[in-house]
Every structure is written in C-alpha cells, then in structure tokens.
Amino acid sequence: MTQLFSQPAELRRAIRAGDFAANTSGQAPGFVQCNLAILPKDWAAEFLQFCQKNPKPCPLIAMSDEPGNPLMSAAGVDVDIRTDLPRYRLWRNGELAGEVGDVREHWQDDLVTFLIGCSFSFEEALLADGLDIRNISEGVNVPMFNTNLACAPAGRFSGNLVVSMRPFVPADAIRMIQICSRFPSVHGAPIHFGDPAAIGIADLHAPDYGDAVTIKAGEVPVFTACGVTPQAAIMQAKPPFCITHSPGCMLVTDIPNAKLAIL
Structure with a gap:
C-alpha cells in the first residue's frame, strides 16, 4: 500500500x-x-x-x-x-x-x-464535501483522455485538449461543478459531462493516460481540463x-x- x-x-x-x-x-x-x-x-x-x-x-x-x-x-x-x-x-x-x-x-x-x-488540488475540496473520488478510493491514477477540442495555438504550439475524468451520480456531478468553479487556478469547472463521444472519446475503459476506474450504474462521467494537455502540444511542436x-x-x-x- x-x-x-x-x-x-x-x-x-x-x-x-x-x-x-x-x-x-x-x-x-x-x-x-x-x-x-x-x-x-x-x-x-x-x-x-x-x-x-x-x-x-x-x-x-x-x-x-x-x-x-x-x-x-x-x-x-x-x-x-x-x-x-x-x-x-x-x-x-x-x-x-x-x-x-x-x-x-x-x-x-x-x-x-x-x-x-x-x-489533484481540487480533489481535497471534493473529498471534504463527501464526494467519492474514484481514482483515490480505488488507489489508481486518474483516467485521462485525448479529445477533439482544439486549443488556441501560440507560435509553434497547438493541439487538442486532454481531460481527466471522474464519475458521479448527477446530483454529485452538479456539486462537483460548483466546487471546482472556486478553483480557476487548478483547471476550474469541468468542460463537459455526459456523452464522451461528444468530445471525441470512444471508450471510457481505455484511457490514453492513467488508469481506468469503475463507473457504477447511474453515474455520469465528468471531464475536467487536464495539465497533460501541454505534453500533447509539445509532441506536436x-x-x-x-x-x-x-x-x-x-x-x-x-x-x-x-x-x-x-x-
């Protein structure tokens, strides 16, 4: 452990x-x-x-x-x-x-x-509110995914957004959005929740980075902008x-x- x-x-x-x-x-x-x-x-x-x-x-x-x-x-x-x-x-x-x-x-x-x-910095606030952060409760790295959402280019740097995903029942997803909105310096409010295909993600059980987590019946995936995004831009530049x-x-x-x- x-x-x-x-x-x-x-x-x-x-x-x-x-x-x-x-x-x-x-x-x-x-x-x-x-x-x-x-x-x-x-x-x-x-x-x-x-x-x-x-x-x-x-x-x-x-x-x-x-x-x-x-x-x-x-x-x-x-x-x-x-x-x-x-x-x-x-x-x-x-x-x-x-x-x-x-x-x-x-x-x-x-x-x-x-x-x-x-x-990871806002996970503490989510835990304090009683929300289950699945990657923490299962002892794995948070799942992260490439998306089809383009970043604004700057000079030689461009690329698509990478997101991290945490599953919640809808009521908890709304609470998570409210809490994360207080932390704009650590990604802020999620950028999407629900249908992963809408942002170019084919399989929630096959993350591009990190580890898959359990998604229980009645839960929806919530996607937050992720700091792995610069790595994707660096690979392209x-x-x-x-x-x-x-x-x-x-x-x-x-x-x-x-x-x-x-x-």
Whole structure:
C-alpha cells in the first residue's frame, strides 16, 4: 500500500531519496500540486503564450526565476525541480525518449521551468464535501483522455485538449461543478459531462493516460481540463528537448490550496 504523507516537504524528501515513486493523488492534502513542463529558453516565450491563451488546461502557477535555475522558490522551501517529482518524461524532437526518477544528468543551463495547476488540488475540496473520488478510493491514477477540442495555438504550439475524468451520480456531478468553479487556478469547472463521444472519446475503459476506474450504474462521467494537455502540444511542436512530469506524478508544493480558492 502506498504511504501517505501529510506534509509536502516530507513527501519531496522521500521522492528525492528514491523512497517514493507512485502517483501523488491524495498526498499532502491541503497543498497545491503542479504539472511540469521544462523547455529551452528559445521555446519558452511561445509556451508561456500558449498557457496564457489556454488557461483552463494550462493554468500557470509559477515559472523559473531565470533560465537554468532548478530551484523553485515560488513553489516552496528547498524545491529542486530536478529531483522532487516521482517520475519525469524526457522528450526529444516531440518523441518520448524515456522516463526517469531524476533529471540532474539531463539538466541544461538554458532550461526554463513552468509549473501548471493540477486537478489533484481540487480533489481535497471534493473529498471534504463527501464526494467519492474514484481514482483515490480505488488507489489508481486518474483516467485521462485525448479529445477533439482544439486549443488556441501560440507560435509553434497547438493541439487538442486532454481531460481527466471522474464519475458521479448527477446530483454529485452538479456539486462537483460548483466546487471546482472556486478553483480557476487548478483547471476550474469541468468542460463537459455526459456523452464522451461528444468530445471525441470512444471508450471510457481505455484511457490514453492513467488508469481506468469503475463507473457504477447511474453515474455520469465528468471531464475536467487536464495539465497533460501541454505534453500533447509539445509532441506536436517537436522542440529539440523537453522535460515533463509522468502522468499522475506531480510536484507537490508548499502553496496551500486555500490560496487558490475563490470564496
């Protein structure tokens, strides 16, 4: 069974030591979790514009203080972006080149880090309201799907929206929409619920990323914009080098979720 950590710094120390390599859903409740994209400096301005034009899938939480600096003071105390996520993906010319638990040996002096809000951050508020978050109750990564919904292009970056899915009975789905609307910095209200084919999803039991979850009788799927969207845009843009998080393996920051909520 995966160990649960209550404090972000404690979790990051375990990750850095190689003692934790699982997905971070449900970890360090109360604190913001972030998706990751790291790009060469000459691609950074266009990627920033892509995030600004697509705030639901790419809500920007923080950027590097300067190119090549792996320390993210905006995310917390002693946050080293090279070591503090459970798993990373390496990309070369838009192709997945591998997954690693540490990117120190791949670090370059021109790299710019982007931290993007993650739907794991609003899961705490849903749990507090008594809603069953299926990926948490079943101990798996949230299912994520490619859609046919186009993002607004920016320079060399374009592509379709990726969504995460959580099933609810209709009354709970409405409550989920109300709660998530308070968190625009971590994807905000869902973008769709009901018929998956309407957004280009053929099979809810075959996610493109993450794991399938049980959908019970009477439940409807609820789809939220997902921070894996930038990975799809990066694959299409084909920068010479890029580092992202592995799906479900986020940076857990020292930023309280409450700071991102609209009350």
